[in-house]
Amino acid sequence: MIYTQSPLAIGLFVFFVLFVLGLSFYLARRTSSAEGYYAAGGNIHWMTNGIAFAGDYLSAASFLGICGMIATSGYDGWMYSIGYLAGWVVALFLVAEPMKRLGKFTFTDALDSKFNSKSIQLMAAISTLLVSVFYLIPQMVGAGVLVQPLMGLPHWVGVCIVGVVVTLIVATAGMASTTYVQFFKGAMLLIVSTTLVIMVLFRGLSTTPENDGKPYHDFTTLRADSALTLEDPTFNVIAGLDSVYGQEGFVKLERNGQESIWKLEQTADGYLLEETLHATRFNDGTRSYNGAPAEEGEFFPVGHIKELRLNGEEVTATGPIGPFKFLSTLTDSTIVLWGKKYIKEADGITTIYYQKPTPGSQILRPGLRFKVDNATPMEKFNFMSLMLALFCGTAALPHILIRYYTVPSQAAARKSTIVAIAGIGFFYLLTLFMGMGAMTSGVINLLDNNMSAPLLALSFGVFLFAIISSLAFATVLGTVSGLIVASSGAIAHDLLDNFLGLKMTDRVKVRAGKISAIVVGAIAIYLGIVFEGMNVSFLVGWAFAVAASANLPAILMLLFWSKTTARGVAASITVGLFSSLGLILLSPDMWIRYGKLPENAPIQFNSPALISIPLAFLALVVVSMLTQKDVNIGHAPEAAKN
């Protein structure tokens, strides 16, 4: 798709970036101690920290990925919202207060608080680094996605801008600047998303959605007899029933030198031909979109309702509508979704996007992305495994856990988690309306659904688009900052200071953290470029699986099982980390990244949590039982101690 850049959008974007940088440099003057750099001095108010939690958590995955997935897959995208929020229950009820009680700067501190074990320090630091890097990838991909429509710059430039700006933020003021950037961003995200949803509801639903005053594409249907002779003689058939297209249920036509692909539907007296969109990647690396170069803008945005039913009657528009009526009207209506088919020819591969009218009641239930109806045991396993990873992942994410060290007390840790649940829960309700709004407003870019929420805003005019896009970019900046603080803490505090025992002064510790931040930032930039094009929420699902497998069993058993030993904790992290990573690397989705067919992957599921989490628990129990005689006398679980 071709986007038009507006000076307003660019101006707002530059303003956000300068504001964030200015804040960081201002706070940097007050950040000279290690406590200040890694834990913002431990004096952040719980309300501020709660909103900052929301800012940390509502990353590019939530804002861009979930909305994009709902826009193309309906309820299955919202499943991520439900799972992500449920994870906060684990954080609040089990982890928040003990984490505050036990740790100082990093997640490793809490795990190692009772043991002073080198193996825990090493493994927990490696786990923090790997989980943070996994989580960084989708954020950087999201940044690249945003700069194209916002600034007219290629993907890699967006990734580099984020990398450089964030590294500057973190290298100046660490957790203090990260917290205030997150607070600002979290609050703004909630306000602007609420505004967007109100505007969607006020506009209502329509079978011919307007996009910022521009009419929706008028889809054409052609008729042909059984010999594929078209009623409209201006079209010529160039790839008919016996071609590779015909074998897949399509035909290729030509009119005035313009090629088009149509989906065939057999009728009693011949065929109905329905318009499709298509993108071709030629062997020489060039691409065409709907038969023309990208600059000609032939690849148009899609998303519309085929039959709109309000109160049992078919209408063309609803006018302003309430939130529950919005959902119930969609349930009763038929919405056009888009299927995808690949056709391989001698000169390249063509991806065809064809219309799939689907009842709203099927879109607003699981099943379009996750195979749950008549699913094989492996498909059921994959779904349960993903939902387990989302549930267990939140309370194991290092950049979330370190936020508990920024507040002054355990009660403040608890209250800030509740503020986070309120803010994040409300936002996830909004994602349903933003996603379904995008699905029916003619704004979806089929080549990249990550942009659905900003493009929905664009349908109301460039001003809202500019604000939403700039904010989404700030979202990426904030989350990446938190991740880089967590990573730099793992390197400088856990590895250099604790594991290697380098005696560093406070000032040297801060400098080591800043240098680590720059190194991690460079790695994040590289990965953000390599993983271009993957749905960001999907990638975050993997980060959750790795975090849940490597960290959560160790945290929970340390708190609730008195026989846990240092070696048991280290073994649990090792097994959880490498089993989850190994299963991901062997998964069908990674097989596609290697350029191979997914069905040839050694395992046939994508989410490893249902195997790797129990394995990590098992490793902890077995190793702890075998090492009861180790020098760990004096440790007792939190529950037993109090």
Added chain:
Amino acid sequence: MGHGPAVKLGKDDAAGFKTKLGVIMFLCYTAFYAFFVLLNVFAPSTMENVILGQTAAIVWGFFLIFLALVMAVIYNHFCTQAEKRHNV
């Protein structure tokens, strides 16, 4: 070793009560979440049933999100009371 909180924490005599309450509430929420996931896996067609104009899937989603918030507020209420009672 650099462990221990970044700021000095007071003694919390209510920690035992809060831990037990947290575990109980966690188990309650987990039961609802697990039931929701299992329903999707083993009886997915029930999610298409329409209840008060909405699919059962939508009703479940709203329920789980609101339940998390309501339970969080209840948990905080009892924890705050326990802190007042024990940490005099």
